[in-house]
Amino acid sequence: MAKIKEKPPPQVVLGKYEVGRVLGRGTFAKVYEGRSLADGCAVAIKVLDKPELVARGLAPRILREVSAMRRLSDHPNILKLHEVLATRSKIFLVMELAPGGDxxxxxxxxxxxxxxxxxxxxxxxxxxxxxxxxxxxxxxxxxxxxxxxxxxxxxxxxxxxxxxxxxxxxxxxxxxxxxxxxxxxxxxxxxxxxxxxxxxxxxxxxxxxxxxxxxxxxxxxxxxxxxxxxxxxxxxxxxxxxxxxxxxxxxxxxxxxxxxxxxxxxxxxxxxxxxxxxxxxxxxxxxxxxxPLDGTGGPIPxxxxxxxxxxxxxxSLSAGLDLSRLFDDELKGRRETRFTTMAAEEAVVKRIEEVGGKLGYVFERSKDGGSAKGMGRWGAVMTVEVGEVAPAMLLVMVRVEGGRGKEEERPGGVCWEEMKAELGDLVFSWHRD
CATH class of the missing domain: 1.10.510.10 (Transferase(Phosphotransferase) domain 1)
Incomplete structure (x- = not known):
């Protein structure tokens, strides 16, 4: 007769809450259904990895969330934060359970x-x-x-x-x-x-x-x-x-x-x-x-x-909170960057052409002037695209394709930090992709 496999005992957080099924997953957190051992009340438990948050500079965001929810816990239409628990490696936000989904x-x-x-x-x-x-x-x-x-x-x-x-x-x-x-x-x-x-x-x-x-x-x-x-x-x-x-x-x-x-x-x-x-x-x-139908009578999905x-x-559009530093390790060796600027389109493209020229790229403008393409040594191609994201604010995309090896390792290649320094005050906020 086959032996019945016993169900493992439920996990308990710091002797206070029994942890149940997973309700949702995020990049840095998981949310579990839980139960208070004191009164049996159902709760939601958001579990965060403390070292990961600190390493990625996201600890202030969690502190802000906790501070806001504590200030607002008395309103019936704001999710209540019951308490915050922590160990050396984990942070537990014990919150009101909302079983109806979003x-x-x-x-x-x-x-x-x-x-x-x-x-x-x-x-x-x-x-x-x-x-x-x-x-x-x-x-x-x-x-x-x-x-x-x-x-x-x-x-x-x-x-x-x-x-x-x-x-x-x-x-x-x-x-x-x-x-x-x-x-x-x-x-x-x-x-x-x-x-x-x-x-x-x-x-x-x-x-x-x-x-x-x-x-x-x-x-x-x-x-x-x-x-x-x-x-x-x-x-x-x-x-x-x-x-x-x-x-x-x-x-x-x-x-x-x-x-x-x-x-x-x-x-x-x-x-x-x-x-x-x-x-x-x-x-x-x-x-x-x-x-709904579009202008030609065809359906709009x-x-x-x-x-x-x-x-x-x-x-990342904000000068006060540039998140590029969070992803430096993952982005090492990638060949694309973007930045926002308050300068005129002509001034931006011209400056990038000057910087690219020092690296051996010869540029050709598009007919509308909003983009440019530079041919470099070793078969590399630098593409510059400029678009408006808001009045007086432009989003600039710079991409390098082709060539042999990583651009940072190739003579005359692109070092993004040097480019950023050369562009100087034209850059409002900078973000590596």
């Missing part, structure tokens, strides 16, 4: 939500953000993936790792660091000037409301410069099933000018918001909505996926 998954299952349902979630989101802003905390990464649902379907705002606390503001009260997920982040965060955190969160609410009602993003382009051009042109279209009032609200939230954008406080006073929120919550499964760029891509 809002993005809900929209993916239902294709889109009716306006009363969307208004209910928007009401809870705005309530949480108003409370957060009143306590000096701007979230700065508001997106459906960070909006969780509890057992009763109530919204819980989570992931304050990119939040701004009062001590992060400049003397004028504005923020400087660019962060967030491009498809949901306000356009002003990519500019060199300071920006208002609550107004940036308001923009994200506009994107989220659009996604809840439509089932796809208003701006969805893997080409970051092109997406910013569309944002500044207000180049998006409403599906036919949007009500006129919903269109007006989203238009006022997705105003690329923060000075004229509607505030979160003002949204809560709008008749649509009050009326839709009072109609109740009908979560019946909807039939698949009609596919419906998608709620964000561009390939993530939060770290847009963070």
């Amino acid at each position: 809002l993005l998954s809900l929209v993916a299952r239902r294709r889109r939500l009716p306006e009363p349902t969307a208004a209910r979630y928007l009401h809870q989101l705005l309530s949480a953000l108003r409370f957060s802003h009143a306590h000096g905390v701007a979230h700065r990464d508001v997106k459906p993936q960070n909006l969780l649902l509890d057992h009763a379907g109530n919204l819980k705002v989570s992931d304050f790792g990119l939040s701004a606390l009062p001590e992060h503001r400049r003397g004028d009260g504005l923020l400087q660091t660019a962060c967030g997920t491009p498809a949901y982040a306000a356009p002003e965060i990519a500019r060199r000037q300071g920006y208002d955190g609550p107004l940036a969160d308001a923009w994200s609410c506009g994107v989220i409301l659009f996604v809840l009602l439509a089932g796809f993003l208003p701006f969805d382009d893997s080409n970051l410069p092109e997406m910013y051009r569309r944002i500044h042109r207000r180049d998006y279209r409403f599906p036919s099933w949007f009500s006129p009032a919903a269109k007006r609200l989203i238009s006022r939230l997705l105003d690329p000018n923060p000075e004229t954008r509607i505030t979160i406080d003002a949204v809560t006073e709008l008749p649509w918001f009050r009326r839709a929120n009072s109609l109740g919550d009908e979560l019946s499964l909807l039939p698949a909505p009609p596919m 419906m998608s709620i996926s964000t561009p390939a760029l993530n939060a770290f891509d847009i963070i």
Whole structure:
């Protein structure tokens, strides 16, 4: 008779919590379902590798998340942080369990939500953000993936790792660091000037409301410069099933000018918001909505996926938080770099041509002047591409292909740090790929 294999005993964290199944995985963390041994209460336990966080310089982000969640733990629509535990190698964030998954998954299952349902979630989101802003905390990464649902379907705002606390503001009260997920982040965060955190969160609410009602993003382009051009042109279209009032609200939230954008406080006073929120919550499964059509009558694919760029891509646009140092070991020997600049396109391309000329590259401009290609010795080719990511800000991509061996080891090859030094004050922020 075969011997029945005994189930291993559950893991226990510091004698306080029993660890269960994995709920999610991230780059530096895993989230487990857990149970308090003291009262049997279900919790979520976020387990982080302490040496890895320290080695990659991400410890301040965790401290910021903990500090923000402790300040905001009294609001019913903000995920509660019960306690923080630590060993020499691990950090454990014991949080409220939200078994309903995230809002993005809900929209993916239902294709889109009716306006009363969307208004209910928007009401809870705005309530949480108003409370957060009143306590000096701007979230700065508001997106459906960070909006969780509890057992009763109530919204819980989570992931304050990119939040701004009062001590992060400049003397004028504005923020400087660019962060967030491009498809949901306000356009002003990519500019060199300071920006208002609550107004940036308001923009994200506009994107989220659009996604809840439509089932796809208003701006969805893997080409970051092109997406910013569309944002500044207000180049998006409403599906036919949007009500006129919903269109007006989203238009006022997705105003690329923060000075004229509607505030979160003002949204809560709008008749649509009050009326839709009072109609109740009908979560019946909807039939698949009609596919929106493009200008030629062809279908536009419906998608709620964000561009390939993530939060770290847009963070790297900030002069105050250049993440390239986090990846130096992994990027050693790669042959591409990018940087942002506030200089004119002509001045940037000309300077790169001068630097490349010292390395033996002979350049030829494109007809539109926005790119150049240089032929070097040993068969190497240097390509320069320039695009606008926001008014007065350019994103410059420099790539070297071909040739023999690594460019750093080849006479006349490219040393990126030397190039950065040669470009001098033209560089706003620098990031190695």
